Amino acid sequence: MFCFDLIQPNHMELHVWHVSSQGEQKPFQRVIDVSCGDPHRAGMPPLSFARQVLAVCLYPELLKESSFPVDVRQRAEKLLGACNGGSVGSYSASSCGIPQIQKSVAEFITRRDGGARYLMLVLHLLSSGQGPTQTGLLTPLPCPHTLPMLLDEVGVKLVPYQLLEERGWAIDLEELHRALKAARRHCEPRAIYISNPGNPTGHVQDLKTIEEVIRFAASERLVLLVEEVYQDSVFGQDKKFLSYKKVLFEMGASFSESVEMVSFHSISAGTMGECGLRGGYMEVINMDLLVKNFLTSMQGPSSPPVLPQLALEIMVNPPSPGDASYEVFTQKVETLAQNAQRACEFLNAVPGMSCQPAMGGVFLYPRLHLPAEIIQEAQRSGLRADVLYCKKLLEEEGVCLGPGSENGHDDENYHIRLCISAPTAVLEDVLKRLRSFHLWIQDRHH
Template structure:
């Protein structure tokens, strides 16, 4: 492979990453080498990584994982008894009693699949889930990649398309590029709290059919990065729309454990589908995705996730099982996430306290940050009802837009680059979430220690005011 022209054309067609995190790492390295900056450290809240943002991991999960990695700790009496018992149970699931052994089954460890299906059944009020419908993978992105690759076919007007919300999760556009699928955008309505609109779905579908063959619709519920929580009526309308138009529903439900909006609750697409009668419940193809990159667990770096496939042809499901893979350690973390300590366990009180602390911090931070941003001149922010992000709109002054054109970068990217260089705050640019219009946005993770959030907001306001002062 001597030149870039020898690279797979599909790979060459992947949109270039914004790479703000790379710039953040470079600035952090400069600070470590005593290069003077107007700030002491970089705070990166561009992704949903609460540990990077300063939140501690859950003690119970880390303790059990530590024992699994170093079984000599089974003898350590200072560790809670239920931690050691759970670790032994998990080790018994592994080949050779070791997390370092290969998994002998494709699709995941059977005991973990069973635990996840039991969790889903409890979550959905008794709607049955079956272990054979659970496929474990190395994280959400891998789950999506595996299934999207099965959909990929055709070129030009026969290319498979996926209806995709705008804004969407910031990793999704590049993933669609990588798998050779056409992104068919449907707009979420900011003035309605980023709600899904049925008329917009019909418009997007007809527009997509001009240049590709839409075969699936991607749903993020609760929404990333918007925090919008779909109600039962909305979900029913989306299911009816998908069924009428022969679309597979891809429901990403990672933030289901972090709903904090008043009078809001998470309802899974599977639960609603099961209650719509046999015509839908027994025929509608649905794939739901979940992972350990949640607000409660936050172990995104372990790369553990799963998909539950509903009404998918067994022959197709066989391919999914064959091409999926999951490392042993994240599978064990998944098992712990769906089977937390029970009231009779010695770790129950501390675990519950830590979870409540995360929930309180997230809901209070969401309210505090939204109110703050709405008081900053040139910014506006819809309240988030769930999840880890706020997605405020930033009204950019003309000189920033003109400078971006001159530098051949997108205006929201330039805004984020300058914020990072001048204030040491790394946020995500709205264009990463697929937005191409002139309504510029930024994305920031709000699950941080409250003191860190205050510092982020203060630096952001200071930077934004300086931009506006240049217009005076």
């Protein structure tokens, strides 16, 4: 099931525009925005294979152009053959997308396991009630920074469960039980949200953890909503991505035939990073046929855009070893791994900062140890201290990071969100500016 959506700018993104548009002299030449998972905004070039294939699909005369690698022209010819009339300008065959691309997604899931607006559709389906009968969603803290706003929009109550920072942001089963018991006093929890690899923590769950979460969801009759958009961006030593569906189906019929689950994947995240194309898919497991049909009908009768579907096919069918574009296509994960290690070591060497290493994804989520004066200044301004910190960093150094409060954190453990999917030179510039600013903050208030 294909879904395509819009996304609204957050507070820091609007502040970037304000700072960039002011005419006054600044101590920096340009603003670098690494607050969200948009690699192109940070200066990371797009994957040449994906863009070349899309270019040929948009202008088929390029099929005759020998300067394009042969695997690019072959893939473009195949995708054009799947489009009505051999053109990306034609309607899709159905509201669920081009059949051949649906087949490619299904084959990708089969290879992997032996599957935004799509999330909004599911949340709308779950949403009901008010007060003690309002739908609740068990949500990790920290969570994806767009999720709290989305839950507010659809009328679902955020039920927080804390990830364990001292254990690399791992899930704790006792904490899940505590959060669920506390939530049932004021709402009706109906689902649990999982982010694996973690957004923004970079934690990659192991087999034992996934099995525990599945058993927990089964015993408490909770729907599993599993975001797996960074599954192709795992780089931690001895770490491997395991899909929840694969683990579920290996746990025996008592689980594989009863636990309701929806998994999500997107071309906006991971190695593709095509945030502007807005495409993805969801896989619905063990839900009643009427519910599946209703989810499909919620997309409406319109034809989904063709270009994001073609990008989706490229994501689930990347170049294979031996293909002309393979080496270039796989370089991005290597860059992420190098950036993650370098940035984590750098941040842990800065006084007043600490950072858990990321095993996957595109973010680091360092903790800030802020002087009391900064916290007091933020209180006087009616701001969270992490928000004030990020605003000052943007104004003084031209670097935009995401405050941890956007990720649901509302305690006194302040964090910032840093996207590492950026060119190495850009990331080095960001780290140096961040260190300079943080030391200035520390010195100013001591």
